Amino acid sequence: MPRKRALGAATVAILKSIMEGHRFGLDMMEVTGLPSGTVYPTLARMEARSYVESEWEDPASAKADGRPRRRYYRVTPEGARAVSEALSRLGALASGTPHAVELP
Amino acid sequence: MSRWLLKLWARWVPLVQRDRWVEEWQAELAALESRDSKRSPLQRFWTTTRFSWGARAHAFELARLSASESLPVMMMMTTMMRDLRFAVRSFRRTPGFTVVAIATLALGIGASTTMFSVLDAVVLRPLPYSAPDELVMVGSTSQRFPGLAPASPADFNDWREQSASFSHLIATEGWTLDLTDADRPTRISSAAVSGGFFEMLGAVPMLGRGITPEDDTEGAEPVVVISHGLWERRYGSDPGVVESRITTADQTFTVVGVMPETFEHPEAMWSDDVDIYMPTSQTGSDMTTRNGRFLQVMGRLSPGTSLFQARQEMSAIASALAEQYPQNIGRETLIEPLQSETIGDVGRALTLLTSAVGLLLLIACVNVANLFMARASDRAREIAVRTALGAGRARIRAQMLTEGVVLSLVGGFAGIGLAYLGVSVFRAVNPAGIPRVEAVSVDARILAFAVLLSVATGIAFATAPALRLGRSGALAALRSGVRAGGAIGGQRFRNTLVAVELGLAVELMIGAGLFVNSFLRLQSVDPGFDAEDAVTMAITLNSRYESAEQQVVFFEQLLDGVSAQRGVVSAAYTSALPLAGESYLTGLNIEGREVDPANRDIAEYSTTSPGFFSTMGMDVVGGRDFTRTDDASAEGVLLVNEAFALRYWPGEDPLGKRISLSRREPVWQTVIGVVEDVSRRGLDEPAAPEIYRSPPQSGIENAQIVVRTDGDMAGAVAHLRRIVGELDPTLPIEFGTLEGYVARSVNQSQFYTQLFSAFALMALVLAGVGVYGTMSYTVGQRTRELGIRLALGAEAAQVTGMVARQGLAVAAVGLAGGLIAATAGARIVESFLFDVGVRDPVTYLAGVLVLALVAMAACWIPARRAGRSDPVRALRME
Numbered sequence: 001m002p003r004k005r006a007l008g009a010a011t012v013a014i015l016k017s018i019m020e021g022h023r024f025g026l027d028m029m030e031v032t033g034l035p036s037g038t039v040y041p042t043l044a045r046m047e048a049r050s051y052v053e054s055e056w057e058d059p060a061s062a063k064a065d066g067r068p069r070r071r072y073y074r075v076t077p078e079g080a081r082a083v084s085e086a087l088s089r090l091g092a093l094a095s096g097t098p099h100a101v102e103l104p
Numbered sequence: 105m106s107r108w109l110l111k112l113w114a115r116w117v118p119l120v121q122r123d124r125w126v127e128e129w130q131a132e133l134a135a136l137e138s139r140d141s142k143r144s145p146l147q148r149f150w151t152t153t154r155f156s157w158g159a160r161a162h163a164f165e166l167a168r169l170s171a172s173e174s175l176p177v178m179m180m181m182t183t184m185m186r187d188l189r190f191a192v193r194s195f196r197r198t199p200g201f202t203v204v205a206i207a208t209l210a211l212g213i214g215a216s217t218t219m220f221s222v223l224d225a226v227v228l229r230p231l232p233y234s235a236p237d238e239l240v241m242v243g244s245t246s247q248r249f250p251g252l253a254p255a256s257p258a259d260f261n262d263w264r265e266q267s268a269s270f271s272h273l274i275a276t277e278g279w280t281l282d283l284t285d286a287d288r289p290t291r292i293s294s295a296a297v298s299g300g301f302f303e304m305l306g307a308v309p310m311l312g313r314g315i316t317p318e319d320d321t322e323g324a325e326p327v328v329v330i331s332h333g334l335w336e337r338r339y340g341s342d343p344g345v346v347e348s349r350i351t352t353a354d355q356t357f358t359v360v361g362v363m364p365e366t367f368e369h370p371e372a373m374w375s376d377d378v379d380i381y382m383p384t385s386q387t388g389s390d391m392t393t394r395n396g397r398f399l400q401v402m403g404r405l406s407p408g409t410s411l412f413q414a415r416q417e418m419s420a421i422a423s424a425l426a427e428q429y430p431q432n433i434g435r436e437t438l439i440e441p442l443q444s445e446t447i448g449d450v451g452r453a454l455t456l457l458t459s460a461v462g463l464l465l466l467i468a469c470v471n472v473a474n475l476f477m478a479r480a481s482d483r484a485r486e487i488a489v490r491t492a493l494g495a496g497r498a499r500i501r502a503q504m505l506t507e508g509v510v511l512s513l514v515g516g517f518a519g520i521g522l523a524y525l526g527v528s529v530f531r532a533v534n535p536a537g538i539p540r541v542e543a544v545s546v547d548a549r550i551l552a553f554a555v556l557l558s559v560a561t562g563i564a565f566a567t568a569p570a571l572r573l574g575r576s577g578a579l580a581a582l583r584s585g586v587r588a589g590g591a592i593g594g595q596r597f598r599n600t601l602v603a604v605e606l607g608l609a610v611e612l613m614i615g616a617g618l619f620v621n622s623f624l625r626l627q628s629v630d631p632g633f634d635a636e637d638a639v640t641m642a643i644t645l646n647s648r649y650e651s652a653e654q655q656v657v658f659f660e661q662l663l664d665g666v667s668a669q670r671g672v673v674s675a676a677y678t679s680a681l682p683l684a685g686e687s688y689l690t691g692l693n694i695e696g697r698e699v700d701p702a703n704r705d706i707a708e709y710s711t712t713s714p715g716f717f718s719t720m721g722m723d724v725v726g727g728r729d730f731t732r733t734d735d736a737s738a739e740g741v742l743l744v745n746e747a748f749a750l751r752y753w754p755g756e757d758p759l760g761k762r763i764s765l766s767r768r769e770p771v772w773q774t775v776i777g778v779v780e781d782v783s784r785r786g787l788d789e790p791a792a793p794e795i796y797r798s799p800p801q802s803g804i805e806n807a808q809i810v811v812r813t814d815g816d817m818a819g820a821v822a823h824l825r826r827i828v829g830e831l832d833p834t835l836p837i838e839f840g841t842l843e844g845y846v847a848r849s850v851n852q853s854q855f856y857t858q859l860f861s862a863f864a865l866m867a868l869v870l871a872g873v874g875v876y877g878t879m880s881y882t883v884g885q886r887t888r889e890l891g892i893r894l895a896l897g898a899e900a901a902q903v904t905g906m907v908a909r910q911g912l913a914v915a916a917v918g919l920a921g922g923l924i925a926a927t928a929g930a931r932i933v934e935s936f937l938f939d940v941g942v943r944d945p946v947t948y949l950a951g952v953l954v955l956a957l958v959a960m961a962a963c964w965i966p967a968r969r970a971g972r973s974d975p976v977r978a979l980r981m982e
Contacts, residue, residue, distance in 0.1 A: 026132050026139075036158025037160070044169060062131075067138070068127060068130045070128075
């Protein structure tokens with residue numbers, strides 16, 4: 001089992017982008033500005049932690065558009081909880097409250 | 105370019121995810137290309153390549169994630185496989201060690217698995233009835249008839265009415281029916297049972313119905329329920345058998361039900377199968393009498409009633425009945441669980457034998473542990489090299505444990521094979537008439553037991569050397585050469601094992617010795633009659649021979665016919681043959697002796713024809729035998745045995761004394777002779793007082809004809825068969841020999857003795873091998889030291905003596921320990937012994953002596969080798 005460490009900024013950004021509806025890898029890259037070498041490994045890690053799930057596009061609709069079917073990602077409730085936790089921590093860090101400084 | 109990169113990275117993706125991974129990336133790439141379509145080709149190439157380059161990180165991440173999940177398991181598997189392969193290789197290098205170890209284990213595990221199968225099926229498994237824990241046997245007991253003695257019908261009825269502890273209370277009585285509706289009359293063992301008998305046991309008939317309380321009333325239609333076996337044999341499994349008729353010479357019954365194959369009468373578990381069940385009301389016995397006690401009572405405790413509560417209630421009822429009826433004075437009730445009653449002594453014997461075999465297994469384990477220890481010391485150098493090359497202690501221990509488990513599993517499977525063999529032999533022979541033996545089998549549970557046993561033994565004997573080995577310093581072992589490594593500490597441990605092994609073997613030897621001793625004494629008991637060359641024939645008359653006169657006429661014709669044949673020395677008959685399980689008791693009054701109604705005098709009772717005693721080879725020591733003139737019209741006469749004369753008329757002349765067997769007004773009969781005592785119930789039981797009556801004066805329906813021959817027993821059987829056929833072909837007959845009855849009376853004891861001896865013998869061999877192995881090994885280890893001693897001028901005899909002395913010191917400790925343990929534990933065999941004390945000094949001495957001799961031989965051979973060793977060669981070996 002991968003250890004549950006606090007989510008990093010890049011991870012939070014990727015998860016957040018998925019939650020906002022960018023469910024395709026390429027879209028995430030464009031929204032977050034992160035390179036493919038960061039986005040995809042993060043997705044793999046998050047899937048292993050069950051923070052995201054993935055599903056395959058309906059082959060019929062892919063065929064209609066004349067392209068290979070895509071893999072779409074979705075954030076699980078557990079993942080959403082982790083994101084909001086991380087966001088509050090990052091937010092506290094950004095606003096410079098003493099509480100946040102005491103964090104290990 | 106980008107496609108080529110994806111192909112390259114894909115090789116890192118775990119196989120199960122690979123196709124999906126490629127598909128995902130192709131989709132991503134396609135999307136990227138469609139979005140970039142407006143840019144220049146060079147730009148497009150650059151973005152797609154950069155994009156595909158990122159797939160490498162994804163592939164590596166997936167590989168890392170999957171590895172972190174499966175890597176430890178995979179590593180363990182590879183290690184285990186490597187250990188296994190290594191174990192097999194090293195066993196193949198030392199075939200001698202391997203074969204001895206596997207054979208030892210197979211023997212130990214095979215013997216214990218066989219015994220455990222028997223114990224499990226016969227003793228441990230619950231009886232095949234619903235809620236068997238609630239089933240009990242209820243007996244009437246008194247000082248004179250201890251144990252679960254049968255109850256009188258009147259008592260049974262009172263118990264049934266007054267007690268609240270039982271949801272069911274039923275009576276049963278062994279019975280036989282002679283069926284006459286087939287070509288040949290056949291005798292069927294039957295049981296008379298109260299209505300509700302099957303219901304109480306929770307048994308449902310396969311066809312038809314059981315016996316109801318209405319069937320069991322006076323004047324009800326006679327009905328029977330038949331066994332599955334009889335249904336198959338006699339009715340060819342005809343489903344229409346219900347409502348058909350069964351006829352005996354006296355009665356016609358309607359078959360109302362067939363029991364399933366699995367059903368057995370509880371008492372049939374230790375005697376014959378019961379094939380016909382009939383209501384007790386159909387036996388013609390007086391079902392209201394308080395004087396005759398012939399009903400075996402069983403019950404089911406009501407829900408929530410404990411055995412203790414039932415005992416209390418029944419005890420109160422018994423006291424009330426004793427106050428009410430003089431016949432019940434001194435009578436108590438006894439309630440025992442059906443399970444323990446059914447299994448009884450056999451259960452104790454099997455438990456004992458299973459413990460004995462457990463000791464044997466322990467010896468086998470110790471032996472293999474010893475072999476392993478020796479082997480481990482031999483491998484000290486190999487281990488040292490491996491340690492030096494970086495193998496951790498844990499790795500080496502795991503390797504040793506793997507070897508132990510592999511070896512014991514192989515031994516275990518061989519043992520299971522032996523157990524299959526042992527169980528089938530056991531079932532086929534069943535020499536001791538053990539109940540429920542048909543249920544004995546090697547089933548899944550037993551297999552699990554054997555495999556667990558194997559693994560446990562493997563771990564047990566491999567652990568000690570593994571622990572010791574981990575400790576030995578690698579460098580020291582490498583530096584000092586092969587021989588010295590780990591020898592000193594290992595030696596002490598091996599000596600301890602040998603001592604323990606000898607001690608266990610002594611215990612088994614002494615136990616077996618006690619059994620053998622007891623059996624020899626039992627066999628040498630003189631039964632009081634001459635068993636050789638005598639044929640017996642059991643025959644039962646039917647209702648056509650109603651009066652004593654008709655009965656006697658038939659038997660006299662039969663005897664006259666047989667006696668006239670060639671090869672027949674003499675012939676006679678009796679109502680109860682000694683050692684044939686036939687024993688009847690009668691109450692009696694002796695003239696001039698005060699009558700105590702609670703404790704009426706009793707004696708064994710049988711009817712014997714004139715010439716019976718001389719035919720049997722029993723001496724009439726005073727007075728005379730019966731003659732044909734002692735008939736119904738003559739004066740009532742009796743013979744008594746010596747035990748009777750001694751009990752009631754010590755120092756007096758019994759001839760002319762008078763006895764009455766009548767319960768009410770005395771009907772005096774005169775003692776005309778005294779006969780030598782015989783063993784009636786068993787060779788191990790002292791003769792009880794007996795009286796013998798003349799057939800015309802008592803009547804006789806069931807008889808055993810005894811024919812003494814000049815050796816041609818087959819001829820006598822043929823004569824008997826022909827003559828009975830001429831006189832009355834409807835009578836069922838059954839042949840036997842006096843020798844057969846004597847042999848059967850001791851075969852249980854013989855069987856236990858043989859089994860116990862076999863275990864002890866195996867223990868002896870294993871212990872001998874153990875001592876020999878350890879001694880040889882020690883001598884091998886000390887080659888150099890002994891060589892130096894010899895080179896410095898020690899005599900060969902001195903060296904031999906020194907080595908042998910050291911071995912024998914270990915043996916002596918083991919023998920002493922075993923002797924103490926045997927003395928302490930001997931009490932558990934006490935109840936199986938006849939005429940031998942549990943501390944019989946001769947047996948103890950013999951047991952220790954035999955093992956001491958074996959130990960000496962096992963020490964002497966290697967010791968002599970030590971004395972003969974060539975000093976030059978011994979020194980050069982280093």
